[in-house]
Amino acid sequence: MTTPYIPSAAEAPPMSLLAEVTHRCPLSCPYCSNPLELVRKSQELSTESWKRVFKEAADLGILQVHFSGGEPMVRPDLPDLIAYAQSLNLYTNLITSGVFLTRDTLKTLDEAGLDHVQLSFQDVIPEEADRLSGFSNVQPRKLEAARLIREAGLPLTLNFVLHKGNIERMPAMFALARKLGAIRVEMANTQYYGWALRNRAALLPSLAQLDAAQDVVNAELARGGLAIDYVTPDYYADRPKPCMGGWGRRFLNISPSGKVLPCHAAETIPGLTFDNVEEKPLKEIWENGQAFRRFRGTEWMPEPCASCDRKEIDWGGCRCQALALTGDACNTDPVCSLSPRHNTILDAIREANEKTELPFIYRHFST
Ligand code: SF4
Numbered sequence: 477m478t479t480p481y482i483p484s485a486a487e488a489p490p491m492s493l494l495a496e497v498t499h500r501c502p503l504s505c506p507y508c509s510n511p512l513e514l515v516r517k518s519q520e521l522s523t524e525s526w527k528r529v530f531k532e533a534a535d536l537g538i539l540q541v542h543f544s545g546g547e548p549m550v551r552p553d554l555p556d557l558i559a560y561a562q563s564l565n566l567y568t569n570l571i572t573s574g575v576f577l578t579r580d581t582l583k584t585l586d587e588a589g590l591d592h593v594q595l596s597f598q599d600v601i602p603e604e605a606d607r608l609s610g611f612s613n614v615q616p617r618k619l620e621a622a623r624l625i626r627e628a629g630l631p632l633t634l635n636f637v638l639h640k641g642n643i644e645r646m647p648a649m650f651a652l653a654r655k656l657g658a659i660r661v662e663m664a665n666t667q668y669y670g671w672a673l674r675n676r677a678a679l680l681p682s683l684a685q686l687d688a689a690q691d692v693v694n695a696e697l698a699r700g701g702l703a704i705d706y707v708t709p710d711y712y713a714d715r716p717k718p719c720m721g722g723w724g725r726r727f728l729n730i731s732p733s734g735k736v737l738p739c740h741a742a743e744t745i746p747g748l749t750f751d752n753v754e755e756k757p758l759k760e761i762w763e764n765g766q767a768f769r770r771f772r773g774t775e776w777m778p779e780p781c782a783s784c785d786r787k788e789i790d791w792g793g794c795r796c797q798a799l800a801l802t803g804d805a806c807n808t809d810p811v812c813s814l815s816p817r818h819n820t821i822l823d824a825i826r827e828a829n830e831k832t833e834l835p836f837i838y839r840h841f842s843t
């Protein structure tokens with residue numbers, strides 16, 4: 477029998493901070509995991525607030541800052557923020573669509589000390605990339621961005637979000653990553669939160685497509701020379717993944733308006749109180765914030781998790797998924813075949829497989 481995990485005020489520090497510096501984005505991908513209610517520009521944290529947060533993060537022991545969004549490059553102070561994070565010895569990673577990357581903007585980021593760029597691609601077919609992103613002529617801009625990143629000598633990761641419409645083009649995606657000189661490629665099956673959950677039936681691949689995808693990944697791994705990050709989608713797994721490495725254990729997100737979240741979709745969960753960096757120090761929020769303590773550890777768990785020998789491996793799976801699919805974030809993640817609500821996953825798979833040609837609902841700011 478394993479020793480129960482006791483949540484402690486002296487929680488180990490998180491490793492990474494996802495800084496969602498804005499929700500603004502020129503693209504409107506239907507698989508976006510941003511919340512349905514997007515934060516507007518007028519509500520975004522100021523430059524000075526972000527810098528104070530980075531100082532608090534470094535003092536807390538955080539090692540990496542991932543600049544994300546939305547599209548982080550819409551913020552003109554991005555080079556300033558990166559330079560400041562660098563001065564604190566934080567590793568800086570930019571997650572971008574690349575549509576604003578030019579020789580000049582990249583030079584500014586490089587001079588600020590940026591360590592790494594993750595460049596997202598929708599597809600290898602230009603027309604499909606336009607259709608998915610809702611942005612005209614997006615592919616040439618991304619290809620040019622990749623070329624400039626490599627020319628500047630910055631390490632490059634390519635991100636592809638996989639769904640039923642593009643997953644069969646994985647061989648061409650790997651070929652593109654090698655051709656562009658990427659050191660790593662992230663093949664991320666769509667995570668069904670936010671806008672992606674709205675579009676799930678239009679996006680979820682079939683089991684046959686996933687089996688073929690795994691064969692492609694295995695062949696690329698055998699070839700070597702490219703770091704590959706491929707995770708099978710939860711919906712076809714037997715046991716859930718430890719979402720965010722376990723709630724409140726390794727990661728924290730800061731929303732554009734300064735709310736500190738245990739994960740990017742946590743705001744969907746009713747009954748949680750999200751502290752804001754404008755009101756409390758990050759350390760206090762991490763250690764004692766109600767939202768972080770609510771699902772940290774194992775004491776909150778219902779059966780079958782409470783008596784399961786995997787409970788300190790997957791931490792009961794994903795709280796946001798449990799909420800979205802069962803209506804209660806306290807339930808076992810229904811991905812787990814031991815969950816009494818596992819049928820919700822089977823129903824979603826059936827629905828997605830029956831409906832092959834569905835229109836997308838594109839991400840947009842509500843009016
Ligand atoms: Fe994980 Fe809970 Fe399923 Fe056990 S019962 S495998 S802890 S989700």
Ligand code: FES
Nearest residue numbers: 719739794795796
């Ligand atoms: Fe919120 Fe998984 S996305 S816990």
